[in-house]
Amino acid sequence: MEISEAAYLAGIIDGEGTITLTRMHEKEHRRPSITIASTDFELLEYIQTVTGGHIFNKKNYKPDKFKDSYIHSIKIKIDVFYILKEVSPYLRITKKKKRAEWILKQYEEVTVRNGKYTKEKLLKKMEFETHFFEL
Numbered sequence: 001m002e003i004s005e006a007a008y009l010a011g012i013i014d015g016e017g018t019i020t021l022t023r024m025h026e027k028e029h030r031r032p033s034i035t036i037a038s039t040d041f042e043l044l045e046y047i048q049t050v051t052g053g054h055i056f057n058k059k060n061y062k063p064d065k066f067k068d069s070y071i072h073s074i075k076i077k078i079d080v081f082y083i084l085k086e087v088s089p090y091l092r093i094t095k096k097k098k099r100a101e102w103i104l105k106q107y108e109e110v111t112v113r114n115g116k117y118t119k120e121k122l123l124k125k126m127e128f129e130t131h132f133f134e135l
Helices: 003-016 041-051 077-090 094-110 119-134
Strands: 017-022 031-038 054-058 069-074
Touching: 003 017, 003 031, 003 041, 003 077, 017 094, 017 119, 031 041, 031 077, 041 054, 041 069, 069 077, 077 094, 094 119
Parallel strands: none
Antiparallel strands: 017 031, 031 069, 054 069
16 A cells, blocks of 8 residues: 555545444454445545445435435455554544554454453453453
């Protein structure tokens, strides 16, 4: 990713994006994800060419009053980590910068690859998530 693309993407994430932990399936532990909401489909298409991910059409319950809106979502771990590494130096919103840095620093350490947690590791995973949402 070019420096200009990373800085631009950081600005979009600062303004319209979310860095969070989400569940893909009900019984799974949370994993990092990045989402960006916008009514500008062309913008999200550009972001998709730079980052991958998927664009979803958000349900518009009042089309006579509101524009259609879309969500660009990145949930694949390798993609999320790559993007966070690239954009974190340029993030300016403190909460988002801290969340990006916390994921990059701690997520691998508290995540068991096979999903089978001992009590101690599960406690660390839960503490990681609690601290993340307090940022």
